[in-house]
Amino acid sequence: MSLTYGGIDLGGTKIQAIVLDAGGAQVLGSSRRPTPTQGGPKAIVEAMAGALREAAAEAGQPLETLDAVGVGSPGDVDPDTGSVANARNLSGWEGSFQLAAVLSEQVGAKVRVGNDVDVATLAELKLGAGKEAGSLLGVFWGTGVGGGLVLDGELWRGRDGAGEIGHMVVKRKGARCPCGRRGCMEAYAGRKAMEQRARREVERGQKTMLFEIMRERGRDSLSSGVWARALEHGDSLAQRLVDRAVKALGAGVASAVNLLDVELVVIGGGLGTRFGDQMSSRIAEAMRPHLFNDHRPPDVRVAQLGDLGGAIGATLLCGSVAGAQIPVAAERSR
Amino acid sequence: MSLTYGGIDLGGTKIQAIVLDAGGAQVLGSSRRPTPTQGGPKAIVEAMAGALREAAAEAGQPLETLDAVGVGSPGDVDPDTGSVANARNLSGWEGSFQLAAVLSEQVGAKVRVGNDVDVATLAELKLGAGKEAGSLLGVFWGTGVGGGLVLDGELWRGRDGAGEIGHMVVKRKGARCPCGRRGCMEAYAGRKAMEQRARREVERGQKTMLFEIMRERGRDSLSSGVWARALEHGDSLAQRLVDRAVKALGAGVASAVNLLDVELVVIGGGLGTRFGDQMSSRIAEAMRPHLFNDHRPPDVRVAQLGDLGGAIGATLLCGSVAGAQIPVAAERSR
Numbered sequence A, B: 001m002s003l004t005y006g007g008i009d010l011g012g013t014k015i016q017a018i019v020l021d022a023g024g025a026q027v028l029g030s031s032r033r034p035t036p037t038q039g040g041p042k043a044i045v046e047a048m049a050g051a052l053r054e055a056a057a058e059a060g061q062p063l064e065t066l067d068a069v070g071v072g073s074p075g076d077v078d079p080d081t082g083s084v085a086n087a088r089n090l091s092g093w094e095g096s097f098q099l100a101a102v103l104s105e106q107v108g109a110k111v112r113v114g115n116d117v118d119v120a121t122l123a124e125l126k127l128g129a130g131k132e133a134g135s136l137l138g139v140f141w142g143t144g145v146g147g148g149l150v151l152d153g154e155l156w157r158g159r160d161g162a163g164e165i166g167h168m169v170v171k172r173k174g175a176r177c178p179c180g181r182r183g184c185m186e187a188y189a190g191r192k193a194m195e196q197r198a199r200r201e202v203e204r205g206q207k208t209m210l211f212e213i214m215r216e217r218g219r220d221s222l223s224s225g226v227w228a229r230a231l232e233h234g235d236s237l238a239q240r241l242v243d244r245a246v247k248a249l250g251a252g253v254a255s256a257v258n259l260l261d262v263e264l265v266v267i268g269g270g271l272g273t274r275f276g277d278q279m280s281s282r283i284a285e286a287m288r289p290h291l292f293n294d295h296r297p298p299d300v301r302v303a304q305l306g307d308l309g310g311a312i313g314a315t316l317l318c319g320s321v322a323g324a325q326i327p328v329a330a331e332r333s334r
Helices: A040-059 A099-107 A116-127 A191-203 A210-216 A224-232 A236-260 A269-290 A306-315 B040-059 B099-107 B116-127 B191-203 B210-216 B224-232 B236-260 B269-290 B306-315
Strands: A004-010 A014-021 A026-034 A068-073 A076-078 A083-085 A111-115 A136-141 A145-151 A264-268 A299-302 B004-010 B014-021 B026-034 B068-073 B076-078 B083-085 B111-115 B136-141 B145-151 B264-268 B299-302
Touching: A004 A040, A004 A116, A004 A306, A014 A040, A014 A306, A026 A040, A026 A306, A040 A099, A068 A099, A068 A116, A068 A306, A076 A111, A083 A099, A099 A111, A111 A116, A116 A136, A116 A145, A116 A264, A116 A306, A136 A236, A136 A269, A145 A236, A145 B236, A191 A210, A191 A224, A191 A236, A210 A224, A224 A236, A224 A269, A236 A269, A236 B145, A236 B236, A264 A269, A269 A299, A269 A306, B004 B040, B004 B116, B004 B306, B014 B040, B014 B306, B026 B040, B026 B306, B040 B099, B068 B099, B068 B116, B068 B306, B076 B111, B083 B099, B099 B111, B111 B116, B116 B136, B116 B145, B116 B264, B116 B306, B136 B236, B136 B269, B145 B236, B191 B210, B191 B224, B191 B236, B210 B224, B224 B236, B224 B269, B236 B269, B264 B269, B269 B299, B269 B306
Parallel strands: A004 A068, A068 A111, A136 A264, A264 A299, B004 B068, B068 B111, B136 B264, B264 B299
Antiparallel strands: A004 A014, A014 A026, A076 A083, A136 A145, B004 B014, B014 B026, B076 B083, B136 B145
């Protein structure tokens, strides 16, 4: 009988859990809930266990029967101990917390923790849009802009801080980034920065449906769905800010490609998967004027695993504790 | 008896040749001459052979006794055949030319050809500033700004077009680059772009000693030495344009480090080696406001092999035809 793995993508706004049949790489159940904004790591881990329990119920498998659980987490992850520190976009998680140990007690299975962007990148490489690629750059376009690098079939982590594509400079002395620096790609393209800019423009009298749509949906911030809906309605501020984001992504991703000459760029993240193929074509077009080897641009594709990619990627961590690797879908062609 | 290798760095303005004792990695002789601007590849190869003959004479070894010759070349290099195409900064070298075969006839030894930036980067890794490094970014700051990448002890070439760090965007919609694009790092930091800017400012009435120093030295363009002398004299235009270049390098190199998190940045090239330690410290300082992991910046060092680095690096290609690898100076610590 095939092994069954749990996968959890721990995000700043939501927790996505899945249960996956390791033999066929099939999602058997899934559940999502908001990330608690109070109660610190303890409350967050309880919500993670709860989401995984629901996913297991949907899969018709009690939580206790999972063979292993993988987690993709923000912050500084120690993959050996499963502790996570400095997860600053999670409430009360500035210090170090034994995520693997505490979650393991609650779900009754061994838990492995990896970097969220890395596992999502690996998922696209092994099971998604990057199955044929030897080198790829994952661009996770959401609240911020994260990057995952696969070179020669392997993740490149540098000194454990690689992939900060959102903080590549696209405009020296440019806009202030949520990170505090100036001119970062994320200062134009990150959903948080886009919302800050939209709020400032509204204060100055700019008309927009963005915040009306937000309220109708019972949100308190501009989610990817809110941006998508505003674009559908032809909202001019939304169009202008998305256009600005796409141009920044074009410059920043092209810069990365000029440096690395990867075969493939995969656009994921909340905004990336929500906007889909049409927007990835626009990003490819925005890259073109900046590509040095413009006769041979890389492929630019939307993340195929959509917003389950992080959780599916997290299950790829399970093989090392449960023994069975999830089969990758195709031989790598290099 | 130890083998003796020839190394030639083929540049847009000069040809640097050396003769190297492969056993001790010692330079026995060296010679430099301007790159012919007429006569196409044939004239250039004759000048290369001539420079190597002079270096051999200085080494007290007839050209015919060299065991192998390595060449670092611009353009599209085919390392298997030794042909070079599209070397656009060399006169009349748009098409493909059998560099290895033709030079081999003239020097009476086997010839291997590699990419100029790659061999200079490898030289710094194996014999120069990068001996302890597992990952490094070579930044060759001269007429243009070239990049060489070593990741996990190996050159990263992508699809053979990696390392175009000079064309990373530091200012969207910014200055026009000699490559025709806008806002590239090279548009601010490349010597060619700096000279174009200086000439425009002089046309607009700006005072400077740059062109006076150039004429005194019998030059027709602003060499690295001319820039260095003008700085020594406190020339305000030179100071301003070098400052602008350093800021662009700071943003561009920091962007590359944010993406790759390399251990070490080595600053080489004509301007990089001419300006030396003081300027590499200024570049490190200019990187700092843009570094995401600013608590752990990479080391930034001047290329240790100076302007012989390219030619020394070229000799590293010889081992594959002559049998004896040049010993690297230290075990890699990773």
